[in-house]
Amino acid sequence: MTRPQRPPKSAAPDPSNIDTTQRPFVLIWEVTQACHLACNHCRADANPLRHPEELTTEEGKRLLDQASEFGPGQLVVLSGGDPLTRPDLTELVEYGTKQGLRMTLTPSGTTSLTPETVSQLGDAGIKRLALSLDGGSASAHDSFRGVDGSFEQTVQAARAARDAGIPLQINTTVCAQTVDELPALRDLVADLGAVLWSVFFLVPVGRGRVLDPLTPDHAEEVMEWLSAVSDDAPFGVKTTEAPHYRRVSIQQRRDSIDAPSNDGIGRRLGISAGDGFAFVSHTGELFPSGFLPKSVGNVRDGGLVEGYRESELFRALRDRDNLRGKCGSCEFRHICGGSRSRAYAHTGDPHASDPLCAYVPEGYTGPMPTGRASSD
Numbered sequence: 001m002t003r004p005q006r007p008p009k010s011a012a013p014d015p016s017n018i019d020t021t022q023r024p025f026v027l028i029w030e031v032t033q034a035c036h037l038a039c040n041h042c043r044a045d046a047n048p049l050r051h052p053e054e055l056t057t058e059e060g061k062r063l064l065d066q067a068s069e070f071g072p073g074q075l076v077v078l079s080g081g082d083p084l085t086r087p088d089l090t091e092l093v094e095y096g097t098k099q100g101l102r103m104t105l106t107p108s109g110t111t112s113l114t115p116e117t118v119s120q121l122g123d124a125g126i127k128r129l130a131l132s133l134d135g136g137s138a139s140a141h142d143s144f145r146g147v148d149g150s151f152e153q154t155v156q157a158a159r160a161a162r163d164a165g166i167p168l169q170i171n172t173t174v175c176a177q178t179v180d181e182l183p184a185l186r187d188l189v190a191d192l193g194a195v196l197w198s199v200f201f202l203v204p205v206g207r208g209r210v211l212d213p214l215t216p217d218h219a220e221e222v223m224e225w226l227s228a229v230s231d232d233a234p235f236g237v238k239t240t241e242a243p244h245y246r247r248v249s250i251q252q253r254r255d256s257i258d259a260p261s262n263d264g265i266g267r268r269l270g271i272s273a274g275d276g277f278a279f280v281s282h283t284g285e286l287f288p289s290g291f292l293p294k295s296v297g298n299v300r301d302g303g304l305v306e307g308y309r310e311s312e313l314f315r316a317l318r319d320r321d322n323l324r325g326k327c328g329s330c331e332f333r334h335i336c337g338g339s340r341s342r343a344y345a346h347t348g349d350p351h352a353s354d355p356l357c358a359y360v361p362e363g364y365t366g367p368m369p370t371g372r373a374s375s376d
């Protein structure tokens with residue numbers, strides 16, 4: 001059988017030239033909350049059924065039209081739930097690709113994720129596949145994900161992505177229950193030929209409330225370890241909801257002229273909720289991040305670009321002088337600023353200090369962040 005020709009590559013904009021007051025570096029669209037896994041940490045509180053008010057195919061296409069107004073090569077991540085529960089997924093990927101968007105996908109490790117599906121998505125124009133692995137073995141991963149066989153499905157899909165020439169990203173959730181798996185995961189990420197390892201530091205929302213986050217000191221140790229891994233690994237390393245990784249990396253390289261300016265695959269450092277990052281929920285609500293559920297409007301009304309550029313919340317989040325407490329006094333606030341989502345989850349104030357960070361700025365005598373876990 002003759003393979004259909006892959007769509008042409010949409011040019012990636014130069015990350016250092018992206019003005020994050022005008023466009024997000026990453027736009028996430030949660031295409032559905034439906035998922036057949038039952039992950040312990042699920043932000044979306046996913047269940048097997050699609051929501052009746054989920055954006056329809058036509059509404060989804062209008063959203064992608066709006067996304068293309070940000071400029072050529074806008075990165076769009078289709079997330080969930082499990083995007084593969086939408087029968088129109090390939091159509092949406094093809095449509096977005098035709099609009100000049102760089103379409104990427106974060107499917108769940110289920111029986112739907114076959115090598116054939118991966119290949120079809122590649123033919124539709126997928127620029128990257130991001131798969132979740134939270135344990136270096138089937139038993140560790142499957143118990144965290146709540147379904148036997150998820151590890152094998154995920155590894156099989158990762159190999160299929162490599163065979164199909166689709167760049168692979170591995171996402172890992174780090175919390176007290178998974179942290180000991182990190183060395184095995186590092187080896188697995190290398191073995192699978194991934195281009196990027198994205199390590200998500202738990203934010204207590206959705207089902208993630210039942211898991212234990214790391215203490216600040218333990219998180220600091222993990223970030224130092226990740227920074228060392230990134231020096232030698234054949235893949236890039238980034239953190240999600242832990243921008244203090246930038247501070248840790250810079251502190252470790254202080255005497256080096258090679259301070260990192262991107263995350264190893266050209267993604268600029270310094271993006272955070274509402275500042276280079278935006279999230280559209282399955283019902284079309286626009287949030288600064290999937291972990292910061294304060295809506296600034298619904299994209300059904302056509303307000304994606306204006307909501308990102310002009311809404312009071314997004315503008316306030318981009319101004320690091322609005323930060324309070326320890327983060328507000330910190331000399332690293334412009335390259336870090338802390339996780340706004342975690343601050344919001346703990347205090348209801350998106351400008352409060354991030355309780356996961358162990359760093360105390362010199363001379364700071366104010367209160368420590370609310371929700372700060374005690375040290376090990």
Ligand code: SF4
Pocket residue numbers: 243244247326327328330331332333336337338339353354357358359360361
């Ligand atoms: S105190 Fe806040 S801004 Fe400073 S490094 Fe920690 S999280 Fe980042």
